[in-house]
Amino acid sequence: MTATASSPTPAAEAQPANSRSRVILASLVGTTIEFYDFYAYATAAVLVFPILFFPTGDDTTALLASFAVFGAAMVARPIGAIVFGHFGDKYGRKATLVASLLTMGIATFLIGLLPTYDQIGWWAALLLLVLRLAQGFALGGEWSGAALVATENAPKGQRAWYGTFPQLGAPLGFIIANGVFLAINLLSPSREWFFEWGWRVPFLFSAVMVIVGLWVRLRLVESATFTKAARQGAIRKLPLGTVFRHNWRELVLGTFFMLATYVLFYLMTNFTLSYGTKAADLETASATAAAAAEASGKPFDATAFAAQFYPGLGFTYTDFVTMQIFGVVFFGIFTMLSGPIADRIGRRRLLIWVTSLIIAFGLSFNYFLMPQLDPKFTGALTMAFLVFGFTLMGATFGPMGALLPELFPTNVRYTGSAIAYNVASILGAAVAPLIAVALWAAADGEPWPVGVYLSVMGVLTLVALIISKETKDVDYDEAGLGADTQLAEAEAEVSSL
Template sequence: MSASVATTTAPANPRSRVVLASLVGTTIEFYDFYAYATAAVLVFPILFFPTGDDTTALLASFGVFGAAMIARPIGAMVFGHFGDRFGRKATLVASLLTMGIATFLIGCLPTYQSISWWAALLLLLLRLAQGFALGGEWSGAALVATENAPRGKRAWYGTFPQMGAPLGFIIANTIFLVINVALPHPDGALQRSEAFLSWGWRVPFWFSAVMVIIGLWVRLKLVESESFTKAERTGAIQKFPLGETLRRHWKQLILGTFIMLATYVLFYLMTNFTLSYGTKATLEGAKAAAETAGTAFDPSTYVAGLGFGYIDFVLMQIIGVIFFGVFTLLAGPVADAVGRRKLLLWVTGGIIVFGLVFTVFLLPQADPKFTGALVQAFLIFGFALMGATFGPMGALLPELFPTNVRYTGSAVAYNVSSILGAALAPIIAVALWAAAGGSPWLVGVYLSGAGVLTLIALLLSRETKDVDYDDASLGLGETASL
């Protein structure tokens, strides 16, 4: 039986199922991604990249982290092709399985001490598989939410897959925290115990299997949206969606890519970079540790941080991520009321200003309590901006494209932006941090520069909230001059 015959009589998805299916999948996918991101700072430089130099090892770990972003556009093209040709449901199940298996296997990897650099190579391959899977996940989840949304509430429904980002972060880091605290710490420092480095770090990756089973159970109950089945009935489905997207909707691809840029840079600076900078020892702390260990110390080459304990800083991040979630949800109704473009113009302006005041919040103060208060305020402001810019993207990017290439177009724009914004952000940030002698001011300038590019893309775009979402042949490119 053809897909069109099978789905034209299928019942509509209940709203509760739409919300849960779009939320649970992205939560699992982002959980898997964050589990790696946390380990990339805490564990992998030691266990997979023991170069003898802390900064070099961290850069190598972030390099593998960034490699997944290169695989994401490939995943976007593959999953987008099948999602636009055969439907969203099967594609979403496949992306979830791919991510879950890759994440579980990372937890089983031998380390450098066991198989030398083969360990890093296997880690790279599994990381590429994670990126490939995430390339198809986000757009499919966004389409499930927005193509089933009531009239006038697409941005509101589009925030539910976006909520997977803060929820995945909180779950992943909470599990890392619980394991780290539960394991014995002979030195009492509550940093990284030998047990944590030996096997404790593997547990969050293994736990992914449980979450994947739950996600599959929810997604297998979905039916295709009316927008997709209408495209099938009218013969609008493309044999080669990517070619159609590049031929007729290349302007939307470029605009969508740069509209997402500041969001990606902000996101990975607030998660990866701040964790590295916040938990790196201060210059005085590094000197004292070297003296205690009886090792040589060269202050001219040392890149200092704020010296927070890992547990303390992650708890501060989790507080900030709560604001990320709240502002993600708030952004949806606002975007439905005033428009996606108008809201994002204001938020992007805020991101530019935020980047220029990095040093106001992140330089060490004479009073450690004052330093902690400033850093917590920095995390709250940054994550609130993150929610305000990330929330409307679940509706805006799909709205740039018609139904028959919507999966491909939104996925490619979203994931090409991940290379420019996410793959490079941690590496550039660490390099700028080192170049500024331990000060974060250049990192802030980098964020502001990304914000300027996003602002230009928004100014060149048009409002999308009133675009006909069920028309399989017309997208923003045909209804407005870009």
């Protein structure tokens, strides 16, 4: 079964039907909203959810439970990649992108309305898990569709540059989500009000952003690349089967391309927020925990607390998030700079250099993140760490918007790039916060094992890049299997049932 499409005029074939501004806005605005929703949960997973949804009586256990639900969304992302990829490769990119945005927006809005553990017990955690899975499912289809809208409408020789616009949604979404949380935290009349109502505002606010994103995306028209593939009879009935049969090597390589990127990003956001705001000494941490227990009317066991205590940098939430936001500015800048560089020297060459630097960066964690005798030095080294880390994040994340889609022909491009991107989220992101916290605790508060973990993941990515081929000059209009091959394989599929 092939998708139908009207034959475009010669003028339509000569240039993309979507204007440059429409392509940039549709790919940028949508991913900004999607990542805003995702990061709103990530921030709450550290600040709010361990207290309101996982009150286990042990800070470490509560934080790990919150991170486990955070990571569960990564498991849902490949499922979303398969479902949205199927419809995106079979019926087009536009409707699929609208559906993914709606799914993410509704799930995020409902998180803002959830009752807490004190109100309905463990049902609260279960509902949070369901909505978190819905977020992951939606994000599984969002990124690839946005990357395809950008790159399939890009002028010749500028695919990596256009591919950075959906990537830019990640730093923008982070800044907006954390900026909203920061503003609410500063404006909250009391700690009790923040935990009662304030934390809900960023989730409810997402509804406004979704309306804007839908307005932009509904104005898109389908790319000439996809309509050409449809006209040639290359659209497959089961894109998933095609990509596993004919492009399994590209799936494996694409997954490992993204591995170090994912680990780096979630260490720079989730882990550093936990480590940076954890008290630097037991006395301060114990006093803070005792005061919190007294305010909530719960008993406090100082001996048990000391047994599970591991130190951090001792920054306040406000100070550390402000530092993170400053670092993420470099994330955005180098995301944009990486595109033209990748168009000029190639994606592979650029990423080999950047991944090598990520490996070296992972071995420097103790130098940057161990508390110093002078708090000024601690602040300066931590700020340098965030700037370096987010700079590398931008340089490695930016080219992925072109690199992963370039691995696959048009008729399985959505499915293939989405699966590679999101399977990497399980290997690199779902487990990263859990592994980082476990390594941090096992090393009695020293961060060096976390850095070694990043370096090992970087080595795996580097090997994948070294054995791969450059994709800068691939024919992006290559549709995939033609109608004759498609019919033969369909008959083979039927006969094998």
